[in-house]
Amino acid sequence: MNKTLVIASVFLIFTGTLASQTIIDASENDSSGIKTMEIRSQDFISVFLDCRGCDNNFIRQQIDFVKYVRDPTLGQVHLFINSQGTGSGGRAFSLSFIGKGEFEGINNKLTYTSLQTSTRDEERKGLNSIIKLGLVPYVAHTSIAEKLVVSISDVELQQAPEKDNWNNWIFEIYGGINFEKETSKSALDLRYGFSADHITENWRIRLRPYFNYNRINFIRNEEEFQSILHRNGFYGRAVKSINSHWSVGLFNTMISSTYGNIDFGISVRPAIEYSFYPYKEALRKEVTLAYSAGFDKRSYMEETVFGKLAETLPNHALEFGVRIRQPWGSLRVELEGSQFLHDMSKNRLSFESDLSWRIYKGLSVNLRSEIDIVRDQLSLPAGDISVEDILLQQRQLATDYGVSVTFGVAYSFGSMYNSVVNTRL
Numbered sequence: 001m002n003k004t005l006v007i008a009s010v011f012l013i014f015t016g017t018l019a020s021q022t023i024i025d026a027s028e029n030d031s032s033g034i035k036t037m038e039i040r041s042q043d044f045i046s047v048f049l050d051c052r053g054c055d056n057n058f059i060r061q062q063i064d065f066v067k068y069v070r071d072p073t074l075g076q077v078h079l080f081i082n083s084q085g086t087g088s089g090g091r092a093f094s095l096s097f098i099g100k101g102e103f104e105g106i107n108n109k110l111t112y113t114s115l116q117t118s119t120r121d122e123e124r125k126g127l128n129s130i131i132k133l134g135l136v137p138y139v140a141h142t143s144i145a146e147k148l149v150v151s152i153s154d155v156e157l158q159q160a161p162e163k164d165n166w167n168n169w170i171f172e173i174y175g176g177i178n179f180e181k182e183t184s185k186s187a188l189d190l191r192y193g194f195s196a197d198h199i200t201e202n203w204r205i206r207l208r209p210y211f212n213y214n215r216i217n218f219i220r221n222e223e224e225f226q227s228i229l230h231r232n233g234f235y236g237r238a239v240k241s242i243n244s245h246w247s248v249g250l251f252n253t254m255i256s257s258t259y260g261n262i263d264f265g266i267s268v269r270p271a272i273e274y275s276f277y278p279y280k281e282a283l284r285k286e287v288t289l290a291y292s293a294g295f296d297k298r299s300y301m302e303e304t305v306f307g308k309l310a311e312t313l314p315n316h317a318l319e320f321g322v323r324i325r326q327p328w329g330s331l332r333v334e335l336e337g338s339q340f341l342h343d344m345s346k347n348r349l350s351f352e353s354d355l356s357w358r359i360y361k362g363l364s365v366n367l368r369s370e371i372d373i374v375r376d377q378l379s380l381p382a383g384d385i386s387v388e389d390i391l392l393q394q395r396q397l398a399t400d401y402g403v404s405v406t407f408g409v410a411y412s413f414g415s416m417y418n419s420v421v422n423t424r425l
Helices: 056-062 120-139 143-147 387-391
Strands: 002-004 008-014 018-024 038-040 046-051 077-085 091-099 108-113 148-152 169-181 185-199 203-220 223-241 246-257 262-275 285-300 310-326 329-340 347-360 363-374 401-411
Touching (some): 046 056, 056 120, 077 120, 091 120
Antiparallel strands (some): 002 038, 008 018, 018 148, 077 091, 185 203, 203 223, 223 246, 246 262, 262 285, 310 329, 329 347, 347 363
């Protein structure tokens, strides 16, 4: 099968000021005057693109001097991309190029960071430029190499601004409304709030007040029922980095919830965390152990099953977390135990896991589970719960545990190489 390689460009940007351009073109003119070159299929390196959250179709369309495979075992290069939000509101991408077969040992790591002001199109174009750059060492080992030209363009260096008027603070105001109407039922949901984030190498701060209003009306046996729920609150977090493994923080929450029978509650919890790997490796692997201790002060809308209208509850919690993303898949495990100190029997143990594992070629399995052992429902209101309260989810129900398990298997097979992108209809 013949393919035509027209022009593919690579741009390397140093802090938005210095650019280098790599051009792969051809040697012969076609009838339109464009230089073209017939390349044999085996001359194209095979790439397995492994990126969640990327515009994969755009990458395939724009980077067409390689062939893409559907399984990591079929690729000569495994392109593994992670991303996470930055303190300025952009996204930081970590690109790992892993050579396979004849490219074994030819590995490369590159990074790309988009700005808060970058559009989605600007972000994906910037990422494509770095992908092209990372593929050059592999293309250099093919017959296309003789058509590979590397140059650095002359541009003026610009001095970065000395002062950030916002001092690394990012603010967001949000709101939303949803209305549904049927013959015997109507529902209105309102949500709005505000957030302020401050992220630097040494600090991670978030302030977030939020407001939720939910109203449901329905008719049963010609009798109309109405449920009004609200959940308003505030979440605050200030985390200070000590070194590459240790950090300390202070967490503060305030809440008012009709569903939780809480008229007003406030929680203050200092915390400390140890990361078994340096924090800079968090994109690929993260194993942490965190301990927090503090108090909850609550006033209730109705008297609880323990005869309380208000109380102060000292508590502590220990959390172990594992988050790994590798070419074979991803794994997230979180295990947390919490306990009220005034009565050690009032506690909760929570386990969450999410596994995505490529077993062999096109075969992959997904397993997600959540298990809670519940012994800390201190805010449950006394008295019986009506059928209407249950149907409208007006009140929280007593429970000893909660279990949720999702299992899935997927197997793909067929054509090994297909880089065609068709978005019609």
